Amino acid sequence: MINRGSEWHRWEPHIHAPGTLFNNQFKGPNAWSDYFTSLEQAAPVIRAIAVTDYYCTDTYQHFVREMKENGRLPEVALVFPNVELRLDVATVKERWTNIHLLVCPDDPKHVSEVERFLSRLRFEAFGDNFACTREDLAKLARKSKPELTDERAAFRHGASQFKVNFGKLREEYGRSDWAKENILIAVAGAETDGTSGIRDANDATLRQEIEKFAHVIFASSPAQRDFWLGRKSGVGEDLLRERYDGCKPCLHGSDAHEQTTVAKPDGNRYSWIKGALEFDALRQAYIDPAGRAYVGPHPPFRATPARVVAEVELTGADWAQTPKLALNPGLVAIIGARGSGKTALADAIAAGCDATDGRLSNASFIVRAREHLDGVGVRLSWETGDPSVRPLLDDSFDPSLYPRARYLSQKFVEELCSADGLNDELLNEIERVIFEAHSTLERDGATDFGELLELRTIVLRDNRDRDEEAIETLSDQIGLEREKQSQIAGLKSQITQKDALIADYIKSRDKLVTAGSAERVARLNALTEAADYVRTQIRLWSQESQALRSLQNDVSDFRTNRAPMALRTTKQNFVGAHLDDTSWEVFRQTYAGNVDGTLTERLAKAEKATAGWRGKELPRKASDQEPFVADDAELKQLSLGELEAEIGRIQRLINIDTDTANRLRTITTKIGDENAALKRLKDSLADCEGAAARTTQLQSDREKAYLRVFESIAAEEQVLHALYRPLMDRLAQASGTLRKLSFSVSRHADVHRWATEGEGLFDKRRTGPFKGVGTLEAWADALLKPAWESGDPKAVAEAMAGFRQAHQAELLDLSEVPRSQQADYRSWLRRFAKWLYGTSHIEISYSIDYEAVDIRKLSPGTRGIVLLLLYLALDDSDDRPLIIDQPEENLDPKSIFDELVELFIAAKNVRQVIMVTHNANLVVNTDADQVIVAFSGTHTPGKLPPIRYLSGGLENADMRKHVCDILEGGERAFKERARRLRVRLDR
Structure with missing residues (x-):
């Protein structure tokens, strides 16, 4: 029992030979x-x-005698009899329905036993009852044709008359333990001489009963095979179980009656049976017709040959009594008692595939037996390609080596399914499968899920960041504008006070003027007003000059520092654009026009204007009766020097004493200063009175930016939906366990976080709807959370606008800073607005759900199911061998049977799966292609115990006994399988 277990072999289940009783067309002396x-x-x-x-x-x-005596058919390992009978049921082609007895040759007396069984079949004719024996068939022939004297001819004619009654056949089969154990019933499915030819409505039930009685259907068309496997639309396995006792394997032989058709069935529709070359393989095909029987030019496609470990050999290991094992390309189950060497074999295969790095725990064989493994190597032979040879201990592991298998060791599975929380590696594996579900054309050159997601969302996330920054800036500006509105009353009061003060100064000045000098006072007032105007011009042009100089410095800084830095940042952010330095230069930020010329020209103009308005200080004239300014001069066009000289002359003429002149000069100067201050106050008032309109516009802009943030969020959701779409579509079309898995993308609003941050800004002791801890969160849950998490961008913006309009005043009243403390309150307002319109608490999340429960909330055992679902059913792109050490850990038997069995059955058809297991369901109900049984001998201190292995398929009775003896629930698993499939598994 050292073989690869169940493999596909061509069988010829229906072929006649020279001398066949009917229609023998094998002619000539060399016919055999x-x-x-x-x-x-x-x-x-x-x-x-x-x-x-x-x-x-x-x-x-x-046939058997010729074969043995002449050494013929060296490749044929199994020969058994097929006894063809004709039922007493006619077909539309005026033929009789054929039925076949496929007889197991294992019993040395199988020929005599089948003849004894045939003898129980009876046919009534000529007032007599004839048995299906050579003697009685000859008697029947002579009753029909007395002239027949040749025994062979009489036997042939009697057989042509003998029609087997189906009811009697079924009855005798049911009464014979030997027949039930050694005979499988096959019925022809053809129209000519098979059940398809039973068309009479009165015989529909009889046809169904015949097909129900059969174990095998001789049929070759894909349509018939689909029907008998329950794959035809409207049929299904449940219907087949109800009407026909389950699915049936379809086989097809050449049915050769002449030399030209020997082993040449129509259309190269060969029969393939998966299993050892023994009759039990045919029984297993009846148990698992979809997995063990096939009709076609070639056997079903299995794992890619280049990805199949065909043989494993341990070298330099004196403890390995079975150093070399051939491996099946399908599902290999390694079983054995505790400490028997199961994990040793799995570890060795994984090590030979460079797949153990980071996957071995302290409980692994390689780690525990390390001191005994010096010089031990593993040699893997692949079905195609050169062998790989590795030391079992390889401390110089090369991380660049690509693992040629995927090893799910106990440690790896435990970590990925830990109860401590979802391990990042499980999410990484899921994202890898999602990524590989996209064709290479859809991956935009990305190499993994994270990179593809980044490529698809970077623009959206940048937009969101920019709009969030804009919201913050706008909120600051709105705060400033609100503060300006609060200053209007104060500014108006100051202007009134300033007007009164200037009036008082004018009255005081008037009192200093002596009688008779009214004309001179009027002239002085005109000159003073003009001087105030000129000073304003000087101030404005001086400010412009200073601003222009600052702008020149800013231009220089932009060119020298900011533009190069911006270009370097852009290069770093968009390195994937792959532009050369010359191409990048066009992205260097610069000014569109001749800014240097403009600034130089404007600065010269401003400085000239300043100098012109300032003028020169004029020297005092010999007589104050000589004016500096003509009486008809346009005073507001004169320089300040001229005006001040004339003002001084007039003041000297009005006042003769120095003290009075100084006082008049002082008051006149103050009037000028106060007029300038009044002008600034009026400018500020005009600015503050315009704040309301600007605030409205800024709030509109902020709401638009808030809307754009959620447009970016919604767009990112759509990107994620698109990334998951290939896998989601596949899951939607799947059946069974796969349908329990789903992927969802959603927005998550951390309302508690948002409300807590808000409450930190408020005095929660005050009365109102938001008084106390938690009330804000309750309001937000009701009014904002639905829109945040499921609304479209417009709905979110409307919800926030409604919340702000309804409750902003109440929230502002809760300020922890008194409004009287203007600077602090202004700072508080900014923090309030930044919080209210903040979106940092909004995140896009995606979840992988199993039965509508996020895997982060699943038990470790159920996460194990998801993990295996991932590797066994969804990871289509990975065709490497999958090695699993005890996948049943943390799983209950029902989950294993309900969830995992079908996954392993599907996986073994596309990749090699090697698993260590203690669970009988994972061996029996998956119909493992190869079972390797590990045994360990007596343990000598200081040495490893000897380890040996047996290997074979479940069609072998001895292997089935090992499964029952070693695995808990082994016998129960076989019985459950038999009950589920309504078959007998006596052997």
Whole structure:
């Protein structure tokens, strides 16, 4: 029992031989030799043959004798009899329905036993009752044709008259333990001589009963095979179980009656059976028709040959009594008692595939037995390609080596499914599968999920960041504008006070003027007003000059520092654009026009204007009676020097004493200063009175920016939906366990965080709807959360606008800073607005759900199911061998049966799966292709115990016994499988 277990082999289940009782067209003296030559030269090679004859096993016995005596058919490992009978049920083609007894050759007395069974079948004719024996069939023939004297001819004619009653056949089969154990029933499905030809409505029930009784259907068309596997629309496995006792394997033989058709079925529709070359493989095909029987030119496609470990060999290991094992390309189950060497084999295979790095725990064989493994190596032979040879201990692991298998060791599974929380690696694995579900054309050159997500969302996230910054800036500006509005009353009061003060100064000045000088006072007032105007011009032009100089400095700084820095940042952010330095230069920020010329020209103009308005200080004239300014001069066009000289002259003429002149000069100066201050106050008032309109516009802009943030969020959601779409579409079309898995994308609003941040700004002791801890969160849950999490951008903006309009005043009243403390309150307002319109608490989340529960909330056992679902059913792109150590850990038996069995069955059809297991369901109900049984011998201190292995398929009775003896629930698993499939598993 050292073999690869269940493999696909070509069988010939229905072929006649020279001397067959009816329609024997094998002619010539070398008929048998030619017949064997045709079988030997058949391609693909035939490994099992059911020699067919009518009502007897004559040609089978001759076939076996010829084969043994002449050393023919060296490739054929199994020959067994196929006894063809005709039921007393007619077809529309005026033929009789054929039924076949496929007889197990294991019993040395199988020929005599099947003849004894045939003898129980009866046919009534000529007032007599005839048994299905050679003697009685000859008697029946002579009753019909007395002239028949040749025994062979009489036997043939009697057989042609003998029709087996279906009811009697079924009854005798049910009464015979030997028949039930050693005979499988096959019925032809053809229209000519099979059940398809039973068309009479009155016989519909009889047809169904015949097909229900059969274990095998001789049929070759894809449509018939789909029907009998429950794959045809409207049929299904449940209907087949109800009407026909389950699914049936379809087989097809050449049904050769002449040399030209030997081993040449129509359309190259060869029969393939997966299993050892023994009759039990046919029984297993009845148990699992979809997985073990196939009709076609080639056997079903399995794992990619280049990805199949065909053989594992331990070198330099004196403890390995079975150093070399061949491995099946399908599902390999390694079983054995605790400490028998199961994990040792899995570790060795994984090490040979460079797949153990970071996957081994302290409980692994390689770690525990480290001191005994010096010089031990593992050699893997692949079905194609060169062997790989590795030391079992490889401390110089090269991380650049690509693992040629995926190893789910106990440590790896435990970490990914830990109860401590969802491990990042499980999410990474899920995202890898999502990424690989996209075609290479859809990946935008990305190499992993994170990179693809970044490529698809970077613009959206940048937009969101910019709009969030804009919201913050706008909120600051709104705060400033609100503060300006609060200053209007104060500014108006100051202007009134300033007007009164200036009036008082004028009255005081008037009192200093002596009588008779009214004209001079009027002239002085005109000159003073003009001087105030000129000073304003000087101030404005001086300010412009200073601003222009600052702007020149800013231009220089932009060119020298900011533009180069911006270009470097852009290069870093968009390195994927792959532009060369020359191309990048066009992205350097610069000014569109001749800013230097403009600034130089404007600065010269401003400085000239300033100098012109300032003028020069004029020297005092010899007589104050000589004016500096003509009486008809346009005073507001004169320089300040001229005006001040004339003002001084007039003041000297009005006042003769120095003290009075100084006082008049002082008051006149103050009047000028106060007029300038009054002008500034009026400018500020005009600015503050315009704040309301600006605030409205800024609030509108902020709401638009808030809307754009959620447009970016919604767009990112759509990107995620698009990324998951291929896998989601596949899950929507799946059946069974796969349908329990789903992917969802959603917005999550951390309302508690948002409300807590807000409450930190408020005096929660005050009365009102938001008094106390938690009330704000309750309001937000009701009014904002639905829109935040599921509303479109417009709905979110409307919800926030409604909340602000309804409650902003109440919230502002809760300020922890008194409004009287203007600077602090202004700072508080900014923090309030930044919080209210903040979106940092809004996140896009995606979840992988199993039965509508986020995997982050699943138990470790259920996470294990998701993990295996991922690797076994969804990871289509990974065709490497999958090695799993005890996938049943943390899972209950029902979950294993309900959730995992179908996953392993599906996976083994596309990749090699090697698993260590203690669970019988994962061996029996997955119909493991190969079972490797590990045994360990007596342990000598200081040495490893000897380890040996047995290997074979479940079609082998001895292997089934090992499964029952070793695995808990082994016998129960076999019985459950038999009950579920309504079959007998006596052997």
